[in-house]
Amino acid sequence: MKNQLKSGLALIGVTATIFVGPLAAAQAVSPAPPESLPAPIPRTSGAIATYTLVVPTSVSKSKLQTRAVIPYGSHCPKLTTLRPNGATKKTKMKLRSPGASTGAAFASIRVCSANIPRYSQAASVGRVKVPFKLASKIDKIAxxxxxxxxxxxxxxxxxxxxxxWPLATVAKSIAATKPDLAMMLGDFFYREERCPDSAVDQCGGSPAPLNGAPFKDSGYGWIADSLVPMAPLxxxxxxxxxxxxxxxxxxGGNGYFLLMDASPLGSKACAPKDGVAPTNITPSWAVDLPLKPGRTLRAISVDTxxxxxxEVTPWEPTQATAYTQAAKLAKRKKGRESWMLTHRPIFGLQSTDFAAGDPKFTPWGSADQEAAxxxxxxxxxxxxxxxxxxxxAVQLPGYPAQFVIGNGGTELEPPTGYGIPPYGPLLDGQGNRISPDFAPYPNANWQWTRVQFGFVVATPGKKPGQWTLSQRSPNGKAFATCSLKDRTARCK
Ligand SMILES: [Fe+2]
Ligand SMILES: [Fe+2]
Structure with a gap:
């Protein structure tokens, strides 16, 4: 093989060699047998990465499913769990494959999956321990x-x-705070372009998207952007x-459905058809997190x-189906409070520095979500x-508190230009409706914004609906505290 190039993947802790000659030949997306980069060297588990996802009980009765990312061509390992009586149970992990039409982009890796049995006392993949239970009394959520x-x-x-790019530090700090679970609210994947020639010192070796593919991600891209930096978490x-x-x-949908999603759409949900990436939406789902006897947090995930x-677009009616499902899942029940987990905020504020004299500019987003x-x-x-x-954090009178926690490592927004605008969501800068079909919301009566990297640690307060949200810097130091009480947020 010619043009052998030592890869900058060393920076992500993976030793690998990239053969750029054959890769160039393999850059057309094709359903042919995978033929691409060699897989990274696995750990002692036989896996490149292992992790445990929180999933609905319809998928796993314990609400937990373990995944192992393996090099293509190797066999799925077994998940070993410890039963309450001290006996061990070995479960064969099932193979999750990417769609064949993702071609060389995902040729190097496969993903294995097994549900954690209820009441397990420990779990491991090979010799690597994996998270095995959700606490019966949850008191810390990252x-x-x-x-x-x-x-x-x-x-x-x-x-x-x-x-x-402090994600690895963030992941390490989250692990050190020992939360009962972490909620990752989306946007894992940002390696959507080739590393610029002018910046090889910064991102040298970052896997480029496959030429001509109708998507941007790859197995190596996910390893670099998520699997390695998030390993401590x-x-x-x-x-x-x-x-x-x-x-x-x-x-980045192919990797998301292969690695992170447990919905009925399956691991091939984003596989291109006739060279075109599909447009899809996962059904809204919920998981109940017990906080103490008589008090439960229902976390309801909406795909945005x-x-x-x-602007409000023809996508809005499809998006509305996900909110209708979420509203049903949030049906009131004694002792239960519900959070909506949705990537795009319904009442988020962008910096007015983006306006650049555009009379149609509105800092409110996201319009399709506000309508739907x-x-x-x-x-x-x-x-x-x-x-x-x-x-x-943004408060509209009569509406649930909106928290926006988008500071986990991706390049931050402009540092200035946040404040309560003169008009509410679904109005534009001239005070006109963004869409004639949807009434505007009342304007916010309070907002708080900080432009710095970090994460949040949420702990339940004494009374139903009460929470404290500690705002942490990447190294785990608290820099502000927010409260949630009666659907209302305040921060200081
Ligand atoms: Fe983002
Ligand atoms: Fe986003």
Whole structure:
């Protein structure tokens, strides 16, 4: 093989050699047998990465499913669990494959999956321990999102700098706080362009998207953007994953459905058909998290991979089906409070520095979500979102508190330009309706925004609906505290 090139994947802890000659030949998307980069060297488990996802009980009675990422061609390992009586149980993990039409992009890896049996006392894949239970009394939830390293030909984040891209530090700090679970609110994948020649010191070796493919991600891209930096979190903490717009099928969706999703759509949900990436939406789903006897948090995930932020589009009726499902799941029940987990905020505020004199500009987003969710938020106490790369809380009178936690590592938004606009969501800068079909919301009466990297640790308060949200920097230091009470947020 010619043009052998030592890969900068060393920076992500993976030793590999890239053969650029044959890769160029393999860049057409084809259903032919996988033939691509050699897989990274697995750990002692025989897997490249292991982690445990929080999934609905319809998928796993324990609400947990373990995944192992393996090199293509090797066999799925067994999941070993310890029963309460001390006996061990070995479960064969099932193979999850990417769609054949993803061709060389995912040729190097496969994913294996097995449900954790209820009442397990320990679990491991090979010799690697994996998270095996959800606490019966949950008292600490980590939230993070927008974690990938943004690579653009025009300007790239420095993926080799822990201050410019602090995801690995964030993951380590989350693991150190020992939360009962982590909620990842979407936008895992940002390696959507070739590393610019001017920035090889910053992102050298970052896997480029496959030429000509109708999507942007790859197995190696996910290894670099998520699996390696998040490893400390994966080792300790069950992960509830939400799909972001960067996981739309024309972007990072193939990896999302292969690695992170447990919905009925399956691992091939984003496989291109006739060279075109599909557009799809996962059904809304819920998981109950017991907080103490008589008090439960129901976390309801809504897929907002599609839609637009500043206009109401023909996608809105499809998006509305997901909010109708979510509203049913949030039906009031004594002792139960509901959070909506949705990547695009319903009431998020963008910096007005984006306006650049555009009379149609509105800082409110996301417009398709504002329209689609109308009349369906009455039973929620909070909306947990990300998408805007800040940490923020916004309060509309009579509506659930909106938190935006989009500061997990991706390049941050402009540092200034946040405040309560003169008009509410679904109005534009001239005070006109964005869409004649949807009434505007009342304006916010309070907002709080900080533009700095970090994550959130949420702990339940004494009374139903009460929470404290500690805003942490990447190294885990608290820099602000928010409260949630009676569907109302305050931060200081
Ligand atoms: Fe994002
Ligand atoms: Fe986003």
């Amino acid at each position: 939230l993070l999102a927008d974690t990938g390293c943004r690579i653009k030909v025009s300007r790239s984040q420095n993926c080799s700098s822990p201050t410019d 994966f080792a300790t903490t069950p992960l509830l994953a939400v799909r972001g717009n960067h996981e739309a099928c024309h972007r 991979a599609y839609g637009l932020d500043f 969710a109308q009349g369906k938020l009455g039973n929620f106490s909070a909306i947990m979102s990300s998408h805007v790369h800040v940490t923020q």
